[in-house]
Amino acid sequence: MELSIIVPFHKGKNYLKDCLESISDQNIQDFETILVLDHVEEDVEDLLRRFEDQIDLKVVSLSENCGVAAARNAGLDQAEGKYLYFLDSDDYLMEETLYEMLHCANKNKADIVCGTVEKTWYKRQSFLEEYSNQEGEEDILKEPGREKSKVFSQSLLEEKSVLGLLIKRDLIKKYQIRFPKELAVYSDLPFCATIMASGENFVYHKIAVYVKRYHNDPIKLPSLDQKEIPDRHMQYVRSFVLARKAAGSNGEIEQILEEDFFHYFIQLYQKKFLPKQGQLLPGSQFKTVCNAMKQCDRERTKKYHWKTRKLLDGFWEEKEEKCIFYGTLILGLSKFKKSKTKGTALYRMIDRFFFQKLPVKNNWILFESYLGKNYADSCKYIYLYLDEKYKDQYKFIWVLRDTKKEIDGSAKKVKYMSLKHFYYAARSKYWVNNMRQPVWREKRQGQVFLETWHGTPLKRLVFDMEDVHSATATYKSDFYKQSRQWDYLLSDNSFSTKVFKSAFLFPEEKILQHGYPRNDILHWDNQEERAATLKKKLKIPTDKKTILYAPTWRDDEYYAPGQYKFQLALDIGMMKQALEKDYVLLLRTHYFIADQLDISEYEGFAYNVSHYDDVSEIYLISDVCITDYSSVFFDYANLKRPMLFYTYDLEKYRDILRGFYIDMEKEVPGPLLYTTKEVTEAILHLDQVEEVFRDRYEEFYRKYCCWDDGHASERIVKDVFRV
Ligand code: C2G
Numbered sequence: 156m157e158l159s160i161i162v163p164f165h166k167g168k169n170y171l172k173d174c175l176e177s178i179s180d181q182n183i184q185d186f187e188t189i190l191v192l193d194h195v196e197e198d199v200e201d202l203l204r205r206f207e208d209q210i211d212l213k214v215v216s217l218s219e220n221c222g223v224a225a226a227r228n229a230g231l232d233q234a235e236g237k238y239l240y241f242l243d244s245d246d247y248l249m250e251e252t253l254y255e256m257l258h259c260a261n262k263n264k265a266d267i268v269c270g271t272v273e274k275t276w277y278k279r280q281s282f283l284e285e286y287s288n289q290e291g292e293e294d295i296l297k298e299p300g301r302e303k304s305k306v307f308s309q310s311l312l313e314e315k316s317v318l319g320l321l322i323k324r325d326l327i328k329k330y331q332i333r334f335p336k337e338l339a340v341y342s343d344l345p346f347c348a349t350i351m352a353s354g355e356n357f358v359y360h361k362i363a364v365y366v367k368r369y370h371n372d373p374i375k376l377p378s379l380d381q382k383e384i385p386d387r388h389m390q391y392v393r394s395f396v397l398a399r400k401a402a403g404s405n406g407e408i409e410q411i412l413e414e415d416f417f418h419y420f421i422q423l424y425q426k427k428f429l430p431k432q433g434q435l436l437p438g439s440q441f442k443t444v445c446n447a448m449k450q451c452d453r454e455r456t457k458k459y460h461w462k463t464r465k466l467l468d469g470f471w472e473e474k475e476e477k478c479i480f481y482g483t484l485i486l487g488l489s490k491f492k493k494s495k496t497k498g499t500a501l502y503r504m505i506d507r508f509f510f511q512k513l514p515v516k517n518n519w520i521l522f523e524s525y526l527g528k529n530y531a532d533s534c535k536y537i538y539l540y541l542d543e544k545y546k547d548q549y550k551f552i553w554v555l556r557d558t559k560k561e562i563d564g565s566a567k568k569v570k571y572m573s574l575k576h577f578y579y580a581a582r583s584k585y586w587v588n589n590m591r592q593p594v595w596r597e598k599r600q601g602q603v604f605l606e607t608w609h610g611t612p613l614k615r616l617v618f619d620m621e622d623v624h625s626a627t628a629t630y631k632s633d634f635y636k637q638s639r640q641w642d643y644l645l646s647d648n649s650f651s652t653k654v655f656k657s658a659f660l661f662p663e664e665k666i667l668q669h670g671y672p673r674n675d676i677l678h679w680d681n682q683e684e685r686a687a688t689l690k691k692k693l694k695i696p697t698d699k700k701t702i703l704y705a706p707t708w709r710d711d712e713y714y715a716p717g718q719y720k721f722q723l724a725l726d727i728g729m730m731k732q733a734l735e736k737d738y739v740l741l742l743r744t745h746y747f748i749a750d751q752l753d754i755s756e757y758e759g760f761a762y763n764v765s766h767y768d769d770v771s772e773i774y775l776i777s778d779v780c781i782t783d784y785s786s787v788f789f790d791y792a793n794l795k796r797p798m799l800f801y802t803y804d805l806e807k808y809r810d811i812l813r814g815f816y817i818d819m820e821k822e823v824p825g826p827l828l829y830t831t832k833e834v835t836e837a838i839l840h841l842d843q844v845e846e847v848f849r850d851r852y853e854e855f856y857r858k859y860c861c862w863d864d865g866h867a868s869e870r871i872v873k874d875v876f877r878v
Pocket of ligand 1: 611613614704706743744745784785
């Protein structure tokens with residue numbers, strides 16, 4: 156047997172599936188896979204059965220949760236291969252990884268071959284697609300090299316991990332090497348230090364890729380790095396002491412380990428601001444770190460900047476306050492340096508040390524919608540209600556990117572992310588927001604957050620998503636942190652309530668089930684008057700009917716977080732030709748879209764209404780609405796006007812990018828259309844469309860719109876502001 160792969164598994168069946176598939180797709184066969192089930196509570200039998208005939212699988216079951224070190228040891232006890240390879244059950248391999256590793260090992264008579272570790276947030280299928288499109292082939296095809304120091308630094312410093320290494324089993328047998336099972340984390344370090352010190356022949360082989368998958372859900376499925384481990388730092392110290400001992404007289408390994416040790420604690424003390432008299436490590440723990448530090452060669456600290464050296468001196472002198480002082484100084488200076496270019500960092504400091512100390516004003520309410528981009532959505536209608544009824548009792552503040560923007564009522568306008576914004580955010584008792592607040596913003600005691608959210612969900616959200624394809628990979632953990640600060644969350648229907656409970660892990664008792672304030676306007680009886688005023692304002696002809704096209708954004712098409720691309724997939728020329736006699740077309744891009752529409756050639760037929768803040772008002776002037784996967788359709792249905800769904804990329808959007816909560820093909824109140832021709836035809840025969848979808852529309856309305864009656868703002872204001 157050429158090779159044994161050892162795969163410890165505790166939790167995460169979907170991850171394991173990808174891992175086993177990648178093993179079964181290897182282009183060599185002479186190897187065994189030892190899967191160690193470390194007290195597994197999920198039912199994985201069906202999954203394992205699927206692979207029974209495809210791979211040589213040995214399953215070892217541990218009845219107690221022993222941890223990764225013990226599980227790997229159990230695998231080592233069973234291994235029969237000439238070489239060993241560790242693969243974690245949440246990671247996977249490329250098709251040629253094992254062939255490359257083995258071929259290289261045999262050719263070079265290597266004790267250890269070290270491959271590349273690629274990191275990704277994505278499951279295998281998405282990763283492979285992305286990887287195959289990558290450039291830089293020449294570099295990747297680099298010949299294997301006897302680069303001992305590269306192997307040392309990758310396994311002991313960069314990765315601190317055994318992953319990506321092919322190890323000769325004789326080495327393990329000869330020295331009886333095992334993972335220290337008393338360590339829940341960092342058990343790889345002593346293991347790696349031991350094999351590095353014992354081996355002689357090291358080869359670095361870049362083309363053999365191990366794919367390490369980050370966990371995007373640190374709440375429901377945290378990786379070891381993300382888990383809360385109370386004595387994590389002490390475990391690192393123990394791991395370091397063991398590794399250093401294992402290094403013996405090998406100076407190169409010793410140096411790497413000691414520098415890593417310095418780095419670990421330098422980082423720890425400059426990660427966040429601590430109170431002046433505070434403590435980061437309880438007394439005995441700090442002493443343990445000092446003792447380990449004193450075993451290191453102090454000469455090595457000379458290469459650091461003086462402030463960092465002073466921080467490290469704190470350990471030699473056993474003075475934690477010194478570590479804290481210099482850690483804070485380094486952090487503060489680096490933030491200040493950044494603030495010269497970013498501004499907000501400086502404001503954050505002023506906020507932290509000054510504004511946050513001023514008392515909270517009980518009658519101040521801060522409104523923000525779409526990150527300050529629009530004066531719109533439910534925040535606007537809650538504000539209008541409050542301004543009409545309780546103007547004398549409250550001070551209203553609107554956060555806007557453009558403070559020249561005209562808004563109704565008595566509110567004070569402040570610029571988004573200006574010093575004033577920080578000031579009012581720190582002092583206002585109430586925040587009314589339709590999106591998430593910045594992840595770094597802490598809610599003060601006594602403040603109340605009303606999260607209105609911005610739509611009934613069709614697309615899967617947060618914890619109901621498997622992979623996250625949008626620009627921010629830390630979406631799930633950020634979301635969790637942010638949503639824990641919300642005191643109220645609005646829901647437009649019982650379906651949304653159910654989704655918010657699972658997708659946001661949000662408690663039902665904090666969900667206000669009153670309908671959406673933004674839809675109040677769709678039930679007021681002055682609609683015609685409002686529509687006429689708006690048409691006049693936007694210079695839209697009144698003698699023709701209007702078609703609104705309001706698509707959503709695509710998660711994978713972006714320039715940067717919050718700045719998405721948009722390519723118009725409707726052939727406006729074709730629509731113009733067929734429809735201009737009776738219709739005009741209103742185009743509205745999503746608020747995330749950074750691209751500007753150029754529709755100058757279709758003047759008189761197509762109008763860009765993307766810059767008008769409030770889409771609810773635009774619904775009033777639209778006789779028919781074309782959308783796609785946008786929550787627009789849940790709101791527009793309040794008007795009971797015809798709707799068409801231009802779902803030209805349905806499969807990709809539904810199956811790869813997001814996944815849906817409802818079956819569009821069965822539930823939405825209009826036809827799914829795939830070409831401009833189909834869209835045009837449907838508009839020419841709207842009567843027929845309405846006829847076909849009449850019952851479905853009724854059912855849809857009952858399910859999603861029945862709480863909206865024109866009085867949602869009133870009910871919410873009563874609950875939140877208790878007036
Ligand atoms: N919107 C708009 N114009 C568009 C698309 C959307 O004004 N072309 C507004 C609508 O009010 C819509 C809201 O932005 O309800 C949210 O947009 P979605 O397309 O639904 O997408 P997203 O911002 O991802 O929110 O639970 C809801 C989801 O989170 C969706």
